[in-house]
Amino acid sequence: MTVRSQVMKILLQEDLNFLLTNRIPRALATRFMGWFSRIEQPLVRDLSIGLWRFFSGLDLSEAKKTQFRSMHDCFTRELRDGARPVDGDPGTLVSPCDGIIGACGALAGTELMQVKGFPYQLRDLLGDTGLVDHYRDGRYVTLRLTSNMYHRFHAPHDCRVEQVTYIAGDTWNVNPIALKRIEKLFCKNERAPIRTRLAATGHLVTLVPVAAILVAGIRLHFLDSLLDRRHRGPAVMACDASFRKGEEMGWFQHGSTIIVFAPDGFALCDNVREGATIRMGQPLMRLPS
Numbered sequence: 001m002t003v004r005s006q007v008m009k010i011l012l013q014e015d016l017n018f019l020l021t022n023r024i025p026r027a028l029a030t031r032f033m034g035w036f037s038r039i040e041q042p043l044v045r046d047l048s049i050g051l052w053r054f055f056s057g058l059d060l061s062e063a064k065k066t067q068f069r070s071m072h073d074c075f076t077r078e079l080r081d082g083a084r085p086v087d088g089d090p091g092t093l094v095s096p097c098d099g100i101i102g103a104c105g106a107l108a109g110t111e112l113m114q115v116k117g118f119p120y121q122l123r124d125l126l127g128d129t130g131l132v133d134h135y136r137d138g139r140y141v142t143l144r145l146t147s148n149m150y151h152r153f154h155a156p157h158d159c160r161v162e163q164v165t166y167i168a169g170d171t172w173n174v175n176p177i178a179l180k181r182i183e184k185l186f187c188k189n190e191r192a193p194i195r196t197r198l199a200a201t202g203h204l205v206t207l208v209p210v211a212a213i214l215v216a217g218i219r220l221h222f223l224d225s226l227l228d229r230r231h232r233g234p235a236v237m238a239c240d241a242s243f244r245k246g247e248e249m250g251w252f253q254h255g256s257t258i259i260v261f262a263p264d265g266f267a268l269c270d271n272v273r274e275g276a277t278i279r280m281g282q283p284l285m286r287l288p289s
Contacts, residue, residue: 026171026213033214037072045070056148075151076251086246086281093285095278096207097153097258099143107138115179124187134204137264144257152251154280155243158199164237165193166227174212174257186210192218192227208259220250246281
């Protein structure tokens with residue numbers, strides 16, 4: 001057994017992991033990481049990235065560049081051209097990001113699952129009655145980005161962003177250990193539903209990036225401001241930004257979660273199942289025929 005595996009075995013004990021990643025001053029830790037990750041001093045940068053690689057198994061072989069100014073620069077890295085082929089079938093939505101698939105499937109009315117046995121209501125997540133009614137009995141997929149993954153996210157189809165809603169909240173960890181312990185966790189955390197309209201069919205597809213501890217913000221290319229706990233409004237931002245399928249929309253400052261919602265009539269693709277790893281550009285849902 002390697003040193004890393006021994007250390008990780010200890011850190012992944014549920015009670016200890018929950019204590020270390022949740023029972024701390026979460027907002028303060030998140031602000032600190034936002035500042036610390038941007039330090040460009042070479043020794044701090046190299047030590048930080050080295051420790052991150054040790055604990056997470058970070059693989060930078062697909063990165064566009066090999067030298068980084070800071071840990072933040074490494075977190076938000078671009079990938080080499082062609083590293084994420086985008087499925088070209090016009091009848092599919094693709095995954096907007098790399099991730100591990102969590103709860104997914106059909107909503108029971110407006111109820112969906114965080115994990116088995118932990119339901120929550122769509123209205124508590126979105127805070128928009130119109131969207132809640134629109135996605136009644138619809139489909140959803142929860143995509144969890146771990147710290148060693150590619151942190152940028154992309155358009156799931158040719159679409160136009162109509163609106164972004166910033167919802168202030170907490171920064172609980174979103175790993176499986178916390179999801180089994182904190183009810184309605186996604187509804188407690190900071191999040192920013194992104195409402196998109198598919199160009200070809202007019203269907204409304206919503207992406208909900210959810211922040212977490214150590215996530216210093218969400219950056220969207222079509223907004224001037226960083227969405228983080230310092231954001232003071234407006235809470236609802238009208239947009240008119242067009243994207244091609246697979247085009248980059250923005251990034252997390254660190255890893256977190258994106259929940260994708262589509263109306264009734266969409267269907268999950270065969271490769272979409274809980275616990276599976278998916279890459280940006282791979283099929284996620286099929287459009288109604």
